[in-house]
Amino acid sequence: MGGLLDYTTEQPLAPGTLLSVPLGRRQTPGIVWAQAPTGAPPGVELRPVIAALTSLPPLDAAWRALIDFAAGYYQRGVGELALAVLPPELRRLDDKQLGRRIARLQHESDTPATAPSAPPPRPEPSAEQAAALAALEALRTTPGGPLPVLLHGVTGSGKTEVYLRAADAALQRGGQALVLVPEINLTPQLEARFAERFPGRVLVSLHSGLTPAQRLRHWLLAHLGQADLVLGTRLAVFASMPRLQLIVVDEEHDPSFKQQEGARYSARDLAVWRARQLGVPVLLGSATPSLESWQRVQEGRYQRLALAERIGAGQMPQVRVFDMGRLPKVEGVERVLAPPLLDAIQQRIARGEQSLLLLNRRGYAPVLFCGACGWKSACPHCSAWRVFHKADRTLRCHHCGFSERVPRACPDCGNLDIAALGRGTEKLQEQLSTLLPGARIGRIDADSTRAAGALQQQLQAVHDGDVDVLVGTQMVAKGHDFRRVTLVAAVNPDSALFSSDFRAPERQFALLMQAAGRAGRDAAQAAASEMWVQTWHPTHPLYAALRSHDYAAFAQAQLAERQSAGLPPFSSLALLRAEARTVEAAAGFLAEAAELAGQQGSVTVYGAVPPHVSRVAGVERLQMLLESPSRSTLQRMLAAWIPQLQNVRARHKGVLRWAVDVDPLAI
């Protein structure tokens, strides 16, 4: 399935109208995509449409063009993608019910509940912000449409103020503005800033945390043109906005903009396409741009605007790379923190300042181990270790969720003395309580924030100064404006240096730069703020670039490596993933698919390999990489190849699922 289907209708229906149509014995939602002028070919009897949702204004041509492009590029069916990105509630309502909702929304907008208060005084833009805004305005009127803008601003340089003013200009022109952020957690604070700046304007959010009714309401407000501002996560890139005049993608380098299930689209890349198609500005903001965007600046396809200084002339924290190899080895003593780092944290506590310790591994210990027989806490369903969580005494698999009580003794030999290997955030928190008696140690990770509202509560405690030292995973590195943090430390960041994923260094550099940006947000303390890196590889170029806060040098070195290896952005990739009951079934499917692909020519097909974790919940996974120096060559090859894979799969019964990921982020 994936093509368009023909139906008959008595009344003429405009393209973009939502429908209910028969499909086999089922009734299914649909959208009028085009009007066929002629009737059915001879001998074919078309079935009539069951119902049309005519109370909803049709989805416009620009929206349908976006869906057409995205479906083609990411190799999905047009109908599948269109229905997947519309609010699910639309399918539940009939025309009458929908008509009533729309009438209610229109009535609300005619009678504003409160008179708009006067907008608050806006901060005077810095010279850099003013220059960026002037350049943006000049670009807007470029004949043929503005170039996409990469707003390269160090953390604390006031990118949000540029977004706010650019949005204001779009609204003044009678347009709507769309602002995309990588994570739901970041929407409340941004929403608050936009709401404060634009009193009397209608602002809605679109993300997966909304109830179905809220999502429908917000989507309708955007679609009807009543919402001036739409803030959301990646799915909001598909919001129907008839007056769209500006798209902002904040933290454009963030991997969360790539959808990892179903249609694996990149919201950032679609935002750029959508803006270009409409001829409106798109603003990609980041302190550490993706290498794809950076390369496009080098090629003159994007315009870079820089914010190099922190607002209030605060300095970036001083980066201290500490060589862990210098510490004397003492038998039986585990070095958690280097003594000078521990000193620095103690000084912060004495001054009433906060420290943030980054460790990207949750749980207590990544694996339990029996020294007597060599048993390890493997997951019976996955090719992964189960993680020891001390708080609830469980062994938990982070891939399939399988959880058991921690055994008292080794399950294989009965040895009572089983050891926890390695360290996660829980253990670091416990060790810090011993190393820093009396200090208040907080922890924020996926485990500590599982309960509703827990994250906001824990962040508030940090803001209120109720925490001296905060331990956290990458969750705490993103976006939060901690005013009292003057020290950030990466406890064990080396693993990314030797990952098999070519994007690991890029992600790690972005994470460390972002973490560094958490220190010294308050300009008065910025000069005394520090970022510590504990490493066994102190001379690694990644740390050298971090030390000098030199994104450009890092990007240049990485791009040179990518170019010589023929990797993105100098080539295009697609990944065919297969999941099967057995490795043999997955391998058989991929081998036959590779054979077919080989006949398409001009695209390199690599051998099938297991991903980082090859078995999850009893299902074997294999993947196969396709690479071409030309994006359009790869696109043509995929379009010819993928339709044949249905038949290939039918010959390999053990295959449970397969999917193609265009421009994959994790390899």
Ligand SMILES: [Zn+2]
């Ligand atoms: Zn044992």
Ligand SMILES: [Zn+2]
């Ligand atoms: Zn598992």
